[in-house]
Amino acid sequence: MKKIIAMLLAGWLVVCCGCAQVASSADGQQEEVVYAxxxxxxxxxxxxxxxxxxxxxxxxxxxxxxxxxxxxxxxxxxxxxxxxxxxxxxxxxxxxxxxxxxxxxxxxxxxxxxxxxxxxxxxxxxxxxxxxxxxxxxxxxxxxxxxxxxxxxxxxxxxxxxxxxxxxxxxxxQLVASLNFEKTSDEDGWFFTYAATGENTTELDLENISLILALYDGDGVKVEETYASTSSWLRGEKVRFEAISEVDAAEVKVSLDSYSIAD
Structure with a gap:
């Protein structure tokens, strides 16, 4: 009895698998599907x-x-x-x-x-x-x-x-996005320094890297854009990026402006 059930099951699977390769025509006849x-x-x-x-x-x-x-x-x-x-x-x-x-x-x-x-x-x-x-x-x-x-x-x-x-x-x-810029001010509070230190964890030796720092106030309004740059950033090397502004920003968003890859 088990053999009969197994044979019926195997036959049902063959029929089902075969149906994946055919389609019904207008007159009800089954046609082979031709994939493109x-x-x-x-x-x-x-x-x-x-x-x-x-x-x-x-x-x-x-x-x-x-x-x-x-x-x-x-x-x-x-x-x-x-x-x-x-x-x-x-x-x-x-x-x-x-x-x-x-x-x-x-x-x-x-x-x-x-x-x-x-x-x-x-x-x-x-x-x-x-x-x-x-x-x-x-x-x-x-x-x-x-x-x-x-x-x-x-x-x-x-x-x-x-x-x-x-x-x-x-x-x-991704490397630039990982930078976390922190704010410090001078003694009189007239100028603010935004600085971040990052390690080049890529397999690339970078040159002439320029970053854009967008400075936002407490209401989320972008007040100013300033730049931070370095002439070279070799793989495995740690570099400090720094920018100075009169804006006392509540938030800093950094983006990549330009760079080149060393030969």
Whole structure:
């Protein structure tokens, strides 16, 4: 009896697992579900190859050529908005990449390519695109043919550089956020010194670090911004930051203004 129950249970599990791979058609017949995961990754690769070819063929970079180059990739990926994916994470990344492309194309029509603001926005989107492509390569096996590999490698180098820069900036931001500025006053109470000592616990040797100290009164109103800086802050080194102001602040909020990384 136990064997019969076990066999029935095993058969039920097989049926249930099989149902995950089928769907009902309009006439009630069951059809195999075709997931778009691999097709989408391959479509990204084909879009890149055609975009690289187009970029090589144009003589001048204009808003129109940038829009057309971007549209090549959009056309390859647009059908996947309505496709079913087995991996929800891959689906999310494909749609996010498509959104980046559409935002880039819209940008070409919103302002002139001769505007400095255009290149700031375009480069930001380009960096995000490079990081997204790096993720497709690393996690989902994105490939292009041999003739286009060097162009993809350039994008991947850009993605790695942006990723590294982001990680470094986050580490420095966290380091600055950990600083606790304390207030002291001179004997006459005319001036106030705001000082904090912090240890560089990152793996980075920092140079030309500038911090912004926002000084707030008892009502939470920002009264003044002042600066504290140091020329170098090596890993493992303790540095004292100091700023002087006439404002007797009830609260100090510190933020990172600028820095560089030593060679």
């Amino acid at each position: 995961d691999q097709e989408a990754v391959e479509a990204i690769g084909r879009g890149l190859e055609e975009r690289f070819d187009y970029a090589d063929a144009v003589d001048e970079t204009t808003g129109e050529t940038l829009a057309e180059a971007t549209e090549i990739e959009i056309e390859k990926l647009a059908p996947f908005r309505s496709r079913l994916f087995e991996s929800s994470k891959l689906q999310e990344r494909v749609l996010a990449y498509l959104n980046l492309l559409e935002e880039a194309k819209e940008l070409t029509g919103a302002m002139s390519v001769n505007d400095d603001a255009f290149y700031d926005s375009w480069n930001s989107l380009y960096d995000q695109r490079a990081m997204a492509l790096k993720e497709f390569v690393d996690s989902y096996g994105l490939m292009v043919d041999e003739g286009h590999q060097s162009a993809l490698d350039d994008l991947l180098r850009r993605g790695r550089a942006v990723e590294k820069s982001g990680a470094e900036n986050e580490a420095v931001e």
